[in-house]
Amino acid sequence: MHAKALRHWLTITAMAISLSPLAQAADYVGGDEVTVLQGFKPGGGSDALAQLVQPRLSEILGVDFVNEYMPGATGAIAWTRLAKQSPKDGGTISITNTPMLMTNYIMNDAITYSTDELTPIANVVTDPGIVVVSPDSPYQTIEDLFEAAEQSPGTVTIGNSGVGGDDFFTTILLEQAKGLSFKKVPFQGDGPSATAAMGGKIDASFNNVGNVYGQVESGNLRALAVFAEKRLTSLPDVPTMKEKGVDIVAGSSRGYSAPAGIPDEARQQLIEAFQTLAKDPDFQAQAEKRAMNLDVVTGDDYRAMIEQMESDYRGIWESVKDEVGR
Amino acid sequence: MDSSLVMIGLTNVLSFNNIACILGGTLLGLFVGAMPGLSATMALALLLPLTFSFDPATGLSMLASLYVGASYGGSIAAILLRTPGTPSAAATVLDGFPLSQQGRAGEALGVSLFASFFGGLMSGIALLTAAPLLGTLVLEFGPVELFAIAVLGITIIGSLAQGSVISGLLSGGLGLLLSTVGMDLTTGTPRMTFDQINLFGGIDFTVALIGLFSVPQALTLIENSHQGGKVASRITDRLMPRWSTIKQLMPNILRSSGIGIVVGLIPGTGGDTASWFAYNEAKRFAKDKSRFGKGEVAGVAAPEAANNAVVGGALIPTIALGIPGSSSTAILLGALMVQGILPGPNLLTDYGDVTYTLIWAVILANIALLVVGLAFTKMSVSVTKIPDGFIACAILTLCIIGAFAINNSLFDVGLMLGFGLFGYWMSKAGVSPAPMVIGLILGPVMETSFQQSMLIGNDSFGVFLESPIATVLLILALLSILQATPFFRWLRVPFKRRLKPD
Numbered sequence: 041m042h043a044k045a046l047r048h049w050l051t052i053t054a055m056a057i058s059l060s061p062l063a064q065a066a067d068y069v070g071g072d073e074v075t076v077l078q079g080f081k082p083g084g085g086s087d088a089l090a091q092l093v094q095p096r097l098s099e100i101l102g103v104d105f106v107n108e109y110m111p112g113a114t115g116a117i118a119w120t121r122l123a124k125q126s127p128k129d130g131g132t133i134s135i136t137n138t139p140m141l142m143t144n145y146i147m148n149d150a151i152t153y154s155t156d157e158l159t160p161i162a163n164v165v166t167d168p169g170i171v172v173v174s175p176d177s178p179y180q181t182i183e184d185l186f187e188a189a190e191q192s193p194g195t196v197t198i199g200n201s202g203v204g205g206d207d208f209f210t211t212i213l214l215e216q217a218k219g220l221s222f223k224k225v226p227f228q229g230d231g232p233s234a235t236a237a238m239g240g241k242i243d244a245s246f247n248n249v250g251n252v253y254g255q256v257e258s259g260n261l262r263a264l265a266v267f268a269e270k271r272l273t274s275l276p277d278v279p280t281m282k283e284k285g286v287d288i289v290a291g292s293s294r295g296y297s298a299p300a301g302i303p304d305e306a307r308q309q310l311i312e313a314f315q316t317l318a319k320d321p322d323f324q325a326q327a328e329k330r331a332m333n334l335d336v337v338t339g340d341d342y343r344a345m346i347e348q349m350e351s352d353y354r355g356i357w358e359s360v361k362d363e364v365g366r
Numbered sequence: 367m368d369s370s371l372v373m374i375g376l377t378n379v380l381s382f383n384n385i386a387c388i389l390g391g392t393l394l395g396l397f398v399g400a401m402p403g404l405s406a407t408m409a410l411a412l413l414l415p416l417t418f419s420f421d422p423a424t425g426l427s428m429l430a431s432l433y434v435g436a437s438y439g440g441s442i443a444a445i446l447l448r449t450p451g452t453p454s455a456a457a458t459v460l461d462g463f464p465l466s467q468q469g470r471a472g473e474a475l476g477v478s479l480f481a482s483f484f485g486g487l488m489s490g491i492a493l494l495t496a497a498p499l500l501g502t503l504v505l506e507f508g509p510v511e512l513f514a515i516a517v518l519g520i521t522i523i524g525s526l527a528q529g530s531v532i533s534g535l536l537s538g539g540l541g542l543l544l545s546t547v548g549m550d551l552t553t554g555t556p557r558m559t560f561d562q563i564n565l566f567g568g569i570d571f572t573v574a575l576i577g578l579f580s581v582p583q584a585l586t587l588i589e590n591s592h593q594g595g596k597v598a599s600r601i602t603d604r605l606m607p608r609w610s611t612i613k614q615l616m617p618n619i620l621r622s623s624g625i626g627i628v629v630g631l632i633p634g635t636g637g638d639t640a641s642w643f644a645y646n647e648a649k650r651f652a653k654d655k656s657r658f659g660k661g662e663v664a665g666v667a668a669p670e671a672a673n674n675a676v677v678g679g680a681l682i683p684t685i686a687l688g689i690p691g692s693s694s695t696a697i698l699l700g701a702l703m704v705q706g707i708l709p710g711p712n713l714l715t716d717y718g719d720v721t722y723t724l725i726w727a728v729i730l731a732n733i734a735l736l737v738v739g740l741a742f743t744k745m746s747v748s749v750t751k752i753p754d755g756f757i758a759c760a761i762l763t764l765c766i767i768g769a770f771a772i773n774n775s776l777f778d779v780g781l782m783l784g785f786g787l788f789g790y791w792m793s794k795a796g797v798s799p800a801p802m803v804i805g806l807i808l809g810p811v812m813e814t815s816f817q818q819s820m821l822i823g824n825d826s827f828g829v830f831l832e833s834p835i836a837t838v839l840l841i842l843a844l845l846s847i848l849q850a851t852p853f854f855r856w857l858r859v860p861f862k863r864r865l866k867p868d
Contacts, residue, residue: 241508254710
């Protein structure tokens with residue numbers, strides 16, 4: 041009973057805080073309250089995004105956002121609920137993490153939702169992929185790593201955040217692009233993978249910039265390359281894979297999606313809200329403070345981004361699934 | 367070097383606001399910890415957004431003290447109701463509940479409070495003085511070493527099997543088997559999930575823990591409620607333990623705190639593991655092992671000192687390297703990030719003022735714990751005056767709320783009730799649920815780290831012998847197994863014969 045009262049009290053206070061600058065914008069057709077399904081535990085990366093985005097979105101749209109956490113099966117429980125069992129009135133949305141959103145069902149037949157059953161609203165952040173090694177590692181450049189893998193295929197150990205995560209697929213993309221073969225070691229998340237690289241337990245970790253930036257800055261990890269279009273302003277000395285002749289741009293992205301078939305007006309209002317949000321200098325400053333790399337892609341462009349990823353990752357999985365399930 | 371930063375941190379903490387927040391956080395932590403199913407991690411995550419608007423010192427002080435409070439709070443329900451309030455209080459049940467049945471609940475709670483206080487204080491001091499030194503130790507623990515730790519932990523099952531070794535092994539084996547449910551880490555293949563999406567992430571061991579300990583206890587209370595004789599305990603003795611008791615327990619508390627700090631250091635293991643290790647060592651070092659499980663204060667002091675020492679231990683790598691030592695410290699790290707402090711080894715230097723505030727808050731929270739704990743525990747004891755039937759219903763209600771709250775999933779409630787019925791059968795059949803819980807906790811750690819080790823070591827078992835840490839731990843594990851078998855007695859047989867005249 042105390043537990044219930046406690047949670048209740050926390051919810052009320054949290055709502056009071058998020059509502060404090062009383063909203064007075066145009067009426068949102070999806071209702072006064074929008075439920076946000078969260079596929080991961082409170083306190084994680086998705087929650088951090090929600091804390092950053094939703095209070096501001098709430099001012100723009102004049103609605104309350106209520107988070108509903110249903111962690112499990114790397115987000116698949118929440119996304120199945122979103123696609124199959126949520127009202128299609130714009131009153132329920134979810135934070136969608138790519139490529140996890142697609143690789144979940146590409147890899148497991150038991151997961152039955154698909155991105156066709158969703159209305160992509162907007163991508164908000166993309167954390168680019170990065171290759172990091174221990175500061176004592178013999179590999180000074182990404183070429184050193186390539187060379188080692190060439191000389192003894194299948195022995196250079198590369199950590200990733202788990203089978204199905206972005207780093208796992210990025211490793212395969214690189215193998216296919218360069219004709220190399222690595223020993224892929226999955227960890228339970230980006231953190232343990234980075235720690236193993238730091239201690240020299242693995243040769244390199246394919247990770248994401250936001251997770252390791254502090255460690256790279258302080259010299260606990262050495263960055264060899266980033267999987268981004270251009271060099272990052274935060275890490276100007278780290279070359280991109282493109283510069284090294286490998287055309288791979290990859291990372292882990294988080295955005296918002298609604299179920300398929302919501303009213304066009306609701307979709308339009310949501311998209312416009314995200315476009316307004318993207319221009320807010322305070323939002324941009326807060327995102328930078330939290331080491332979040334903004335990458336706002338809305339509406340049809342976000343759908344195109346998801347469809348492109350879906351076909352890419354399906355192709356990769358088809359070509360490697362027999363080898364992975366050895 | 368940066369003693370000025372240490373002092374800045376201390377003065378930051380010592381303001382009226384912050385002390386109020388520390389007291390409030392500790393009390394909140396006590397409540398949360400006392401409720402089965404509500405863990406420190408969950409409460410931290412819920413409280414986190416509220417602290418965004420506070421200044422860093424106040425917010426962090428409150429979060430840290432909540433963590434400290436919850437680590438003790440779990441033992442209250444474990445001792446009075448045989449329902450561990452948090453996973454790390456499961457080991458406390460073994461001796462805490464028998465003590466309260468004997469009318470010594472006050473002594474048990476008092477010892478638990480003092481052990482928690484000393485454990486927390488010691489780890490706080492370790493954090494303040496040795497964080498940079500101990501922090502680098504963490505990097506020595508990779509998958510290979512983690513596997514060896516898990517193996518060593520599993521050998522505890524042998525010594526925890528009360529009564530029949532066979533039933534203990536059965537319970538432990540079942541725990542290990544159940545821990546394999548869910549997605550395989552290296553292949554992504556779902557195992558034993560029957561296409562049930564709720565099982566993809568595996569069985570949350572907190573769900574199993576609530577079912578295995580709490581439901582059978584509630585059912586037993588109902589069974590006996592009409593018999594007149596009250597099973598639930600009263601506090602007939604005083605809460606403050608005698609000085610002589612504390613003096614006697616001191617070596618045990620120091621050892622258990624050490625275990626807690628080290629286990630907390632290692633990412634991937636936390637209070638749940640540390641408390642079992644400490645309990646096992648307390649038993650190993652005790653002169654009279656037979657009293658364990660029947661109400662031995664040392665069996666309460668050990669896990670409680672250890673699980674509070676985990677708090678500081680887990681913060682050591684968090685602060686020294688930016689690597690969280692437990693899921694709770696991962697959230698504390700999130701709190702630092704919100705204040706614009708990025709995880710990394712510069713926490714102690716560039717952001718020293720905030721970091722040392724956090725460290726002092728941990729130390730002060732332990733003192734607050736002693737004060738708040740004495741008052742709160744006295745209050746909580748009134749629970750024992752309620753008739754058993756009502757208590758049983760309250761336990762069941764809390765179990766359901768707790769199981770639901772973990773993942774907001776009704777499926778977990780069903781799973782918890784299933785474990786509850788199985789646990790009831792186990793208690794009737796005289797099979798202890800403790801080994802099963804250890805299997806569920808350590809199974810995934812062992813399996814994952816084994817697969818990773820095999821990948822790193824090119825499928826050669828030699829990889830375990832190349833690491834000195836792993837080798838030592840595995841030898842310890844082997845000795846621990848042999849100790850539970852008649853092997854050492856056989857070894858001694860020829861010598862004994864020689865001594866005999868024939």
